[in-house]
Amino acid sequence: xxxxxxxxxxxxxxxxxxxxxxxxxxxxxxxxxxxxxxxxxxxxxxxxxxxxxxxxxxxxxxxxxxxxxxxxxxxxxxxxxxxxxxxxxxxxxxxxxxxxxxxxxxxxxxxxxxxxxxxxxxxxxxxxxxxxxxxxxxxxxxxxxxxxxxxxxxxxxxxxxxxxxxxxxxxxxxxxxxxxxxxxxxxxxxxxxxxxxxxxxxxxxxxxxxxxxxxxxxxxxxxxxxxxxxxxxxxxxxxxxxxxxxxxxxxxxxxxxxxxxxxxxxxxxxxxxxxxxxxxx
Numbered sequence: 001x002x003x004x005x006x007x008x009x010x011x012x013x014x015x016x017x018x019x020x021x022x023x024x025x026x027x028x029x030x031x032x033x034x035x036x037x038x039x040x041x042x043x044x045x046x047x048x049x050x051x052x053x054x055x056x057x058x059x060x061x062x063x064x065x066x067x068x069x070x071x072x073x074x075x076x077x078x079x080x081x082x083x084x085x086x087x088x089x090x091x092x093x094x095x096x097x098x099x100x101x102x103x104x105x106x107x108x109x110x111x112x113x114x115x116x117x118x119x120x121x122x123x124x125x126x127x128x129x130x131x132x133x134x135x136x137x138x139x140x141x142x143x144x145x146x147x148x149x150x151x152x153x154x155x156x157x158x159x160x161x162x163x164x165x166x167x168x169x170x171x172x173x174x175x176x177x178x179x180x181x182x183x184x185x186x187x188x189x190x191x192x193x194x195x196x197x198x199x200x201x202x203x204x205x206x207x208x209x210x211x212x213x214x215x216x217x218x219x220x221x222x223x224x225x226x227x228x229x230x231x232x233x234x235x236x237x238x239x240x241x242x243x244x245x246x247x248x249x250x251x252x253x254x255x256x257x258x259x260x261x262x263x264x265x266x267x268x269x270x271x272x273x274x275x276x277x278x279x280x281x
Contacts, residue, residue, distance in 0.1 A: 001055050001056075001271065001274055002055050002239070002245065002248065002269050002270045003014070003054070003057070003090070003238075003239065003269075003270040003274060003277070004022060004058070004239055004240065004248055005057075005058040005149070005184065005212050005238045005239065005273050006058065006149070006186060006240025006241060006242050007045055007057045007058065007060075007116065007241065007242075007243040007244075008039075008040075008059070008060065008061070008118075008242070008243065009020045009037045009040060009041060009042045009059050009060075009061070009076070009077060009080060010040065010041060010062070010073070010076075010197075011072065011073060011076040012041050012060065013041045014039060014073075015041050017038065018032055018039060018196065020122075021069070023064060024065055025064060025065055025066065025069075027063070027065075027120075028062060028064065029129055030122065031122075032176060032244075033190055038244040038245070040243075041087070042076075042083070042084070044244065045057060045059060045243065045244075046084060046087065047178040048243065048244075048247065049087060050150070052247060052248050052249060054248060055087070055247045055270065056086075056087060056088070056089060056273075056279065057076060057087065057088055057089070057113075058088075058089040058090075058091060058117075058273075059080070059081070059088050059089070059090060059091070060091040060092070060093045060118055060149070060150070061074060061076070061120060061197075062093055063093055063094060063095040063118075063120050063121075064093075064098075064263075065098055067094075067100045067101070067104060070093065070094055070098070070101075071098040071104055071106055071107075074093065074104065074108050074113070077091070077092070077093075077113075077166035078090050078108065078111055078112055081112070082112075089114050089120075089130065089277060090112065091113055091114060091115050091116055091117040091149060092104070092108030092109065092113040092115075092116050092117075093118060093119065094119070095118060096119055096130065096134050097121060097125065097129075097130070097131040097133050097216050098120060101133075101137070101174075102136040103138060105137055106140050108219050109140060109141075110145055113146070114135055114140060114146055115146040115148060115182075116146065116147075116148050116149070117147075117184070118149050118150070118186055119134075119137070119148065119150045120150070121133075121152035121246070123165070125166075125262070126170050127166060127167075127169070127170045129169070130166065130170065131173055134174060134177060135177060138178050141181050142180065142181050147181065147182035147184065148182070148183045148184065149183075149184040149186060149212070149278075150171075150186065151172065151186050151187070152166075152171050152185040152187055152189045152192065153190045154187075154188075154190045154191050154219060161209075168190055168191065168192050171189060171190060171192050172192060172195075172202075172206075173197050174211050175192075175205050177210070178206075178208065178209075181208065182208050183208060183209050183210070184209075184212055184238060184240075185209055185210070185212070186214045186218070186240060187212070187214050187216070187219060188216065188220065188224060188228065189211045190214065192206070192209075193206070193209075193232040193236070194201065194228075196231055196232050197231055197232075205231075209236070210219050210236045210272075210276065211228065211236070211237055212238045213236060213237065213239055213240050213241075213251055213268070214240035214242035214248070215242065215245060216251065216254065217246060217251070218246075218263060222254040222255070222257040222258040224258075225237075225255055225260055225264075226258050226259070226260070229260075229264065234264050234267050234268065234272070235272055236272070237267075237268050237272060238268070238272055238276065239251060239268050239270065239273065252265065252269065255268065
């Protein structure tokens with residue numbers, strides 16, 4: 001079984017005329033202004049899933065500043081999942097700092113979203129303010145027995161569009177806030193997982209944290225797979241492609257280059273996500 005827990009889809013109107021949505025949305029412009037930054041609708045995702053034999057994909061939109069844009073995008077994701085109920089797992093996406101974000105998140109969770117994601121704050125922000133903005137969203141997820149998928153990135157290395165300014169302390173405190181709630185930290189959690197085996201407190205705080213592999217070929221060497229298995233255990237690692245950024249087979253190739261046993265590859269490629277999502281493996 002292959003399950004991709006990190007994919008993005010956009011309504012056809014945004015795919016066809018992205019420039020019309022740049023005004024008032026600096027994060028969207030930062031990430032998608034370049035000609036190489038692809039946008040796809042649900043049809044494009046399903047086509048690639050069929051081609052690459054991916055059984056399920058967790059999919060979501062974008063954290064728009066404009067709440068009406070967020071609502072329309074979330075409706076598109078929910079409608080897409082209703083069209084492909086055996087293929088897509090929908091998440092609702094909101095900008096945590098936007099007024100009304102918790103109300104929109106609650107609306108979507110009531111209408112069938114399995115969780116919230118990919119939640120992100122790409123611009124400068126006081127970390128304490130950001131944590132307070134996440135608090136009502138975490139409460140909602142807990143109430144609906146859902147899960148969170150949150151953007152995280154490494155605090156060192158080269159700059160790139162979408163590299164958020166939050167440090168590992170923020171993601172650690174977010175995990176503390178999420179105790180009892182399943183939390184996926186995207187992009188290997190920015191390396192936070194390496195602290196799981198250092199202190200007893202860290203392993204307890206991060207007990208319900210999972211890590212996806214999104215954009216790994218751009219950010220880490222293939223050895224990251226071996227190192228993270230040693231740090232957190234293979235069962236906490238979930239395949240995320242960040243589609244349409246990369247295809248799933250690029251990740252399998254890196255796992256093979258790292259020398260992973262086939263049982264570990266199978267776990268990361270889908271068995272772990274099937275258990276996480278409560279799906280038959």
